[in-house]
Amino acid sequence: MLNKFIFHAHAWLGFICSLFLLAVAITGIAFALSGPLLHIETGAFPSEEARSPDSPVNIERHVEAAKKATSAAFIPLGYIGGFAEIETPIEMVYGLSSLPEQGGEVQIVTFNPNTDDIIDSFYLDRTITHHIIDFHYTLLLGNIGLLVMAVVGILMAIMAVLGIVMWWPRRFTFLVFKRKALYLNLRASLTQINFNLHSVIGFWGATAIIVWGLTGAFWSKPDWQPSWMLPNTDSLPADKQARLETMTCEATVTISDAVAIAREKFPNAVVLEAEFPVPWQPYHILYLSNGNDVDTKDGDTRVWVSASCKDIVHVEENEGLHLVGAANNSVHAGTSFGIMRLPIILSVGLALIFLSVTGLVLWWRRYIKSRVIPL
CATH class of the missing domain: 3.10.450 (Nuclear Transport Factor 2; Chain: A,)
Incomplete structure (x- = not known):
């Protein structure tokens, strides 16, 4: 009885969340590549070496240069250094092109970190990449989207746990474990290949899916974390x-x-x-x-x-237990993994895409065509 409940819960949670997971995975990969994508769109993020530690940035000089490069109505709001918000060494000054009531847009001026020369300026909201990132955060639905993304993140973690419970051999031996975790029979029927792919990728990706699901939920709704964890x-x-x-x-x-x-x-x-x-x-x-x-x-x-x-x-x-919350965004964004950031983000994103697609196929065959997939 419990096994049936776990099976149906995993299947229906997967069906409900699958399209969200596909969107999150695809936009998450794009987010990881936001620097190159923004450069393709704007030309403002060429590949450059990072600023030398012996040459600290003069933010005030950047601001004055940004004012001269834009217009008299430009209102500087802030500075973003290399590898802060976007994985690029390029530095930025951002602001409003004019007062909000006058239709001011977010305008960004980028700087070469080695020469301090202006590279280019662009309007953020006019870029496709920005809308992709916003979609990843909020589904373009504002606060409602943040809530939905937080719930989806938690459901991701629950599905992964249920999947591991279903996957785990009833009588554990090393040979059974090896067969289930590593074996993929490409000569089997397409239905069985689909099931095996879902099973193998789900097992090896479960830990990452739980981590990214929960960190994504707390990124979207940080107030859901205990106060002693908040940075x-x-x-x-x-x-x-x-x-x-x-x-x-x-x-x-x-x-x-x-x-x-x-x-x-x-x-x-x-x-x-x-x-x-x-x-x-x-x-x-x-x-x-x-x-x-x-x-x-x-x-x-x-x-x-x-x-x-x-x-x-x-x-x-940040100190003590508050460091737990401080690590949340870094882990979710992959910056905690250093040079392995992009390979890890790509691996997790592709795993979610494969699991969503194969899971939808399994759900369709089980509940629409009434063909029970062997467990």
């Missing part, structure tokens, strides 16, 4: 935020000033990203990497600096 750097304590927003001085704190303040506290840190002060956010936010971060995507250190008071500074560092 300290993801939020600013309410009292500190109120102080940064209400306290004012007669000075103007530039982005160079903010970087200097951050480097005084963390001399060996690299600025991965920076958010600039705007009317709705009167402070700088610096994302710092100390070189051994668990969160390789955004860094384990965040520094908030008032836009008008140099002495109003707040620092958050």
